[in-house]
Amino acid sequence: MCGIVGYIGKNNATKLVLEGLKKLEYRGYDSAGLSFIRDNKLMTFKKKGRIKVLEESFDQDEFSSNISIGHTRWATHGEPNEINAHPHLSSDGKITVVHNGIIENYLELRKDLIKKGYKFLSQTDTEVIPNVIADNYKGDILDAVFKATEILKGAYSIGILDEKEPNRLIAVRNSSPLLFAICKDGYFIASDITSVIEHTNKIIYLEDGDIIDIRENSYTIYDKNHKKVEREITEVNISAADASKEGYDHFLIKEIYEQPRVLREVISIKHNNYVINLPLEGSLSLEELKNINKIYITACGTAFHAGEAGKYAIENLAKIPVISEIASEFRYKNMFVDDKSLVVFVSQSGETADTLAALRKAKAIGAKTLAITNVVGSSISREADKVVYCYAGPEISVASTKAYTTQVISLYFLAMDIALKLKEITQYQVKDIIQNMEKIPSQIEEILKHKDEFKKIANSIKDAKSIFYTGRSLDYITAKEGALKLKEISYIHTEAFPSGELKHGSIALIEEGTPVISVATQSSILEKTISNNQELLARGATVISIAEEKNKFIKDSSDVIIEIPDTIDLLTPLLAVIPEQLIAYYASVLLGNDVDKPRNLAKSVTVE
Incomplete structure (x- = not known):
């Protein structure tokens, strides 16, 4: 710490x-x-x-x-x-x-x-x-x-x-x-x-x-x-x-803008002509996979959100149920981990105390352990049975950005590798996902061109007493990450809710003019998300929607629309999180906060 x-x-x-x-x-x-x-x-x-x-x-x-x-x-x-x-x-x-x-x-x-x-x-x-x-x-x-x-x-x-x-x-x-x-x-x-x-x-x-x-x-x-x-x-x-900042005002904005380059490098490292290329120390053999009947993912903060995206990918591609749990809770609960379990630990620093403690508990039980981390030689990377590196480079700002997106990429490649070995997907499907993934860096560059739009939104919400994020499925995970970014550097009270849960209590918090950022990128549930937005508008909320360009229906249920380039549903978190990062950054700057060193927080949480 x-x-x-x-x-x-x-x-x-x-x-x-x-x-x-x-x-x-x-x-x-x-x-x-x-x-x-x-x-x-x-x-x-x-x-x-x-x-x-x-x-x-x-x-x-x-x-x-x-x-x-x-x-x-x-x-x-x-x-x-x-x-x-x-x-x-x-x-x-x-x-x-x-x-x-x-x-x-x-x-x-x-x-x-x-x-x-x-x-x-x-x-x-x-x-x-x-x-x-x-x-x-x-x-x-x-x-x-x-x-x-x-x-x-x-x-x-x-x-x-x-x-x-x-x-x-x-x-x-x-x-x-x-x-x-x-x-x-x-x-x-x-x-x-x-x-x-x-x-x-x-x-x-x-x-x-x-x-x-x-x-x-x-x-x-x-x-x-x-x-x-x-x-x-x-x-x-x-x-x-x-x-170093290399001319940027803050490390945070530098690291946001580094994401296209970093993701290009990470994606290229993890496949060779669309054949998945996880190194031996990070790849699970078919024999090891056949001996696994349960998968767990555990982490803290932003890394936990990346882990939840990984859970979604493994379940949808490999057809294996995955249990995700906050690391600080994992070691104190009966998680039913045994020697036929695979436990995945996600940590930017590889030194996160709660995650390291969870790793040691899992190893003591005899589970197979796999680390997703950014730091070569870190404690978690050394102690886990397997390790997949994120290759994000140094991340200095306390609020994580490029580490998050590289963690998601790393988990997606892990999910594809498992699914392919278990014959739940084909090499053709893997190639299709990676080809769409290779477009992501350029698509992020397109989003970054609209910084004035994000400054304007940040200015409109910076004085709000509360801000809410909503979403369904993968969008809810992205909403949670957006809410965390905003609260940790702007100090505005921010929460994320599953869109479908709004009417079960949370919508009572909505007042006239309450800003709500709705993440609406998942095509299979888009109609439901639009309906939830209408419920918010009816209660006086100002709804700001993050949606793909092809989504022409969201405009009738939004006050403001942030358009992101079109991609497959699985990959939308990599794009939708960029406006969230930028809105949080500009809100913090406008409020005069210390962007890279938010109060009460530290980058590497090495105490429990």
């Missing part, structure tokens, strides 16, 4: 850490801080608010150092303020840590440490970490960290400096994302590759339980059993430009 950057090497660590933190601000922006060692003296600066406030609070050249750790926070324990900001120090001020995750037994540890005379200043769970390390320190910081990790319970990644050993940076990864990066003049630790990619593409994805001891010219990795191990160095194919 928070962002960590650390550096040790020949360059100015304080500058490098601050630069890296700015690229991680989408992970948290309540407060920020950094520690460094200069002339054998540990120094720490912390500020409430954005990283810019921290950056302006001291002279980075005056306080240069060759070793530093930094943190940008999304609060979980304790309000956002300077005291609760990271880094946190041990009582004697000698050991400093930055931390992402949650220490589950911190209250018990805090109580014991207070009895031993340790002082606590903050409300955070993190502050127990440096004190547990200090309590176990016997002259070697690494040995103290080994002992501390046997005591700490929870999911965490930690960066540690010790004033008494000024040339060592220690890092720990336990069920919370942390990578190690190698550059010619030093080493980084970081929560996300975006913070280090301008310096190096040589990455080691640390595994759960790994502890790394980093010196200026060397490093040693230890596994959860404290044994030395070698980890593979991966050369990542991401450029610094991928992690």
Whole structure:
């Protein structure tokens, strides 16, 4: 949920850490801080608010150092303020840590440490970490960290400096994302590759339980059993430009406009002359499919909506019932998962805590597991039996756009692959779907040309106290995603309802002038959707319909029509979501909100 950057090497660590933190601000922006060692003296600066406030609070050249750790926070324990900001120090001020995750037994540890005379200043769970390390320190910081990790319970990644050993940076990864990066003049630790990619593409994805001891010219990795191990160095194919705005006002609008290019690439990767090309690590064999009698899809937020579109595709193409469940509910319900179940986990980051917990539960039961994720080397991608990558590239804005559409594409290819192997569809049908899919990027480009139309709609709804989305079947899934986008960045109360359920209670919320965005793209149920729109108009709603160009009947049941290019029903979510994304973006801009960093939210939800 928070962002960590650390550096040790020949360059100015304080500058490098601050630069890296700015690229991680989408992970948290309540407060920020950094520690460094200069002339054998540990120094720490912390500020409430954005990283810019921290950056302006001291002279980075005056306080240069060759070793530093930094943190940008999304609060979980304790309000956002300077005291609760990271880094946190041990009582004697000698050991400093930055931390992402949650220490589950911190209250018990805090109580014991207070009895031993340790002082606590903050409300955070993190502050127990440096004190547990200090309590176990016997002259070697690494040995103290080994002992501390046997005591700490929870999911965490930690960066540690010790004033008494000024040339060592220690890092720990336990069920919370942390990578190690190698550059010619030093080493980084970081929560996300975006913070280090301008310096190096040589990455080691640390595994759960790994502890790394980093010196200026060397490093040693230890596994959860404290044994030395070698980890593979991966050369990542991401450029610094991928992690920059490249002239756009916000990352969100950049990522919306990147979708045509990204989808062209993803579609081309996943087939070869219309023969499905899922890699071996993501493809299920016929023998494996014959051993599966139930399919589940679980995810959170936008990824869950993509999963629901995947459920629709699998059921309609492969003729297999699919159960979809929010990941935070999955692990606490009796889902009747067994060793004949396939469970599909969808996560942009591959580190979503609830989804990761659901994955571990499914694996413990013996189910076959498959990940749909965007991040190579992420926890979910490594722990699942199978993995299908989305190839969306870095997505920086908290509100997901291109990750969503690439997740839908990936799930559709998975559905076609399963259906073809089970002989529920033919290769000819697969070719027809993919040929229609190949038109989608150009069709999105056509939609993007009408930005003034979406600005006008956004301006007309920005002051509404409530806005509703409606739809049936696949359109209801698209409506839910549209409602989520609008509420998370505009802060307008927005809900999605199944169109057919309106008269069973929800229509009581409609007042004169209430904006309702009706997604009306499914040809088989279009007459029903039109009828529902009429019900809304009769109660005074302002109905804005998203419909295909060929739909000439929707105009009589709409105040405003957003036309999208014609495609097959299965693929309409990929087009209908684009106006939703743009309306949400422009509403947020017009309201003066921080588009890329909406309040109370963070990009990668790594705590449950």
